[in-house]
Structures are given as structure tokens and as C-alpha cells.
Amino acid sequence: MSILKSTFVNICLNFRQMLPKQPCLLCGSASTDIWCLACDASLPYLKLAHCPLCALPTTGGAICGRCLKHPPHFSHTVAIFAYTYPMDKLIIALKYGEKFNLAKIMGHKLSACVNDYPDCIVAMPLHPVRLRERGFNQSFQLARHIGRLLSIPVLPDACQRIVNTPSQSSLPWKQRNKNVHQAFTCDTTVAGKHVAVVDDVMTTGATLNELALALLNAGATKVSAWVVARTLPHADKK
Numbered sequence: 001m002s003i004l005k006s007t008f009v010n011i012c013l014n015f016r017q018m019l020p021k022q023p024c025l026l027c028g029s030a031s032t033d034i035w036c037l038a039c040d041a042s043l044p045y046l047k048l049a050h051c052p053l054c055a056l057p058t059t060g061g062a063i064c065g066r067c068l069k070h071p072p073h074f075s076h077t078v079a080i081f082a083y084t085y086p087m088d089k090l091i092i093a094l095k096y097g098e099k100f101n102l103a104k105i106m107g108h109k110l111s112a113c114v115n116d117y118p119d120c121i122v123a124m125p126l127h128p129v130r131l132r133e134r135g136f137n138q139s140f141q142l143a144r145h146i147g148r149l150l151s152i153p154v155l156p157d158a159c160q161r162i163v164n165t166p167s168q169s170s171l172p173w174k175q176r177n178k179n180v181h182q183a184f185t186c187d188t189t190v191a192g193k194h195v196a197v198v199d200d201v202m203t204t205g206a207t208l209n210e211l212a213l214a215l216l217n218a219g220a221t222k223v224s225a226w227v228v229a230r231t232l233p234h235a236d237k238k
Contacts, residue, residue, distance in 0.1 A: 026086060034105050044082040046230060054205055055079040055230045072205055073212035074197065074223045076116065079230035080109045083201050087229050091200050095138045103138065106228045107145030110198075114150065118224060121147050121154045124199040124211060125184065127164040142228065143198040152196075158188035159214060180207050184214040191219030196226050203231040 023029070024036040031037075049061035055077040058064045081087040094102040123143035131137060140156060147154035163183040195215050197208055202225065212223040 025090075034101050044084050044087055046079055046082055050079075052076055055202065055227075057232065072209045073216055074205075074208060074225040077202065077205075077225040077227065077230075078110065078113055079202060079227045080106075080113060081229040083203070083229035083231040091229060094141070095200060096134075098136070100141055103141035104145050106200075107142045108149060110142070110226055110228060111146045111149040114146075114196075114226070116194075116224065117150065118152060118196040118222075119193040120158075120190070121152050121196045121198055121226075122158050122211075122215070123154065123156070124197060124207065125159050125161045127161040129164050130161075139199050142200065146198060146226070155188055155190075158190065158195075159184050159186045159211060180210045182210075183207075184211045186214045186218035189219065190215055193220050194222040194224070195220045196224045198226045200227065201229045201231065202227045 021030040021032060022034075024031040024034075024039055026035045026039040029036050029038070033040075035043075046055065048057040049059065050056055051058045051064040051067055052061065053063055053067040053072055053074070053076065056064050056066075083091070090099075090102055090106075093099040094106070121143050123137060123140035125139075126134065126137045140154075143154050146152070161183055162185050163180075197211055197215070199208060202208060205225070208225045208227075212225070215223050
């Protein structure tokens with residue numbers, strides 16, 4: 001992290017410590033943030049060595065067999081948590097409960113772990129029908145906070161979801177690649193750029209992979225995946 005960006009993140013941390021106490025969202029104790037330090041320490045951080053491409057645990061952080069056999073279109077994944085309790089409930093609260101303050105702290109956690117800075121950020125787009133139903137895009141809420149923290153431009157309309165596919169969480173894993181095939185288009189010029197795609201959860205990686213392909217077809221030279229949480233093989237499916 002550059003000195004200026006590191007300084008800005010530290011200022012944000014110090015500012016939050018000066019704020020009035022509030023109840024921790026998880027345990028109810030007094031906290032200077034949405035959740036307290038004790039609860040933060042108990043969250044399911046991804047501490048094990050993992051595949052640099054898809055973030056699944058591997059011995060010594062080597063590229064996993066699946067990525068060796070079928071390399072994804074994105075070149076790197078930053079994931080902070082395992083998608084398990086209570087992170088699964090927190091993401092659902094953001095996604096369906098409009099707990100926008102969660103996007104701030106999740107965005108801060110993600111930005112603090114980035115060490116390969118892209119030229120721009122793209123949020124995982126929702127189909128217009130889904131966007132009207134929900135009223136907001138949780139991935140864009142995350143992306144805008146990350147972009148502000150890292151001083152990286154967010155391109156809100158760079159990509160569109162042109163196929164209103166069934167929710168990936170409602171499908172067996174083997175059907176998810178087919179479900180999102182050619183679901184995205186990218187109309188904004190990203191030629192020669194390194195693009196980071198922000199999403200809340202990666203399960204199979206199929207949706208992120210398809211969006212990465214659309215960005216590469218639009219001229220991007222590199223696509224990184226930034227997600228709050230990663231579903232692990234032993235965890236409940238999203």
C-alpha cells in the first residue's frame with residue numbers, strides 16, 4: 001500500500017475510535033464500530049493458505065488443481081472471510097435488510113488487504129429487473145467505499161447484466177456456469193486497464209468468471225476478483 005493510501009486508512013481508523021459508543025451488532029456490547037473488537041476477533045477470517053486464483057485453501061498457498069486444469073478469466077482473488085456464520089448473516093443483512101453501514105466496514109476490510117492496485121473498479125451488476133426489486137446493488141455499495149478509501153475510480157455503468165438469470169444460490173453447483181453464460185456485456189472502454197470486480201460472495205466463481213471474460217473481451221488486460229466472503233467446500237452453499 002502506498003504511503004498516502006495507508007495514511008488515509010489509518011486516519012479513518014483513528015476517526016472511528018473518536019466516535020460515540022454504539023451497541024455491537026453481534027453481541028450488543030459498547031463498540032466504536034458496527035461490531036466490537038472481541039466479535040471481530042471471532043469472525044471467520046480466511047487465515048489458511050489458499051489458491052491465489054480462486055481463494056480456496058491449498059497446501060502452501062499453491063494454485064489449486066481446478067484452477068490449473070481450468071484457469072479462471074480473473075487472475076487473482078482477494079477474499080476476507082469464509083462464508084459461514086456469522087458472516088453469512090451479516091451479508092444477508094446488507095443484501096436484503098438494507099444495512100448499508102455494513103458495506104462501509106466490509107469495504108474497509110477488503111481495501112486493507114489489497115496490494116495490487118487496479119486502474120478502476122467495477123461492481124458486480126444486477127439485472128435491471130432485480131435492481132428495481134431490491135432498490136440498490138449491494139456490490140456497488142461495497143465498491144464505492146473501497147474506491148473512496150483507495151482513491152481508485154469506480155465505473156458504475158461499465159458493465160450490464162443483460163440476462164435475468166435465476167439466482168445462483170438456487171441452482172446446483174454444476175449448473176451455475178451455464179446459468180450465467182453470456183449474461184454480461186461491457187460497453188465502457190477498459191482497453192489496457194487492470195480492472196477489479198467487487199462482489200459480496202464467491203461460491204463457484206462462475207458469475208465472476210463470466211464478468212471477467214466480458215471485461216477481457218472489452219480490452220481489459222487483467223481482472224482481479226475482490227469479495228467479502230468465499231464459500232469453502234465444507235461450508236453451507238450460498
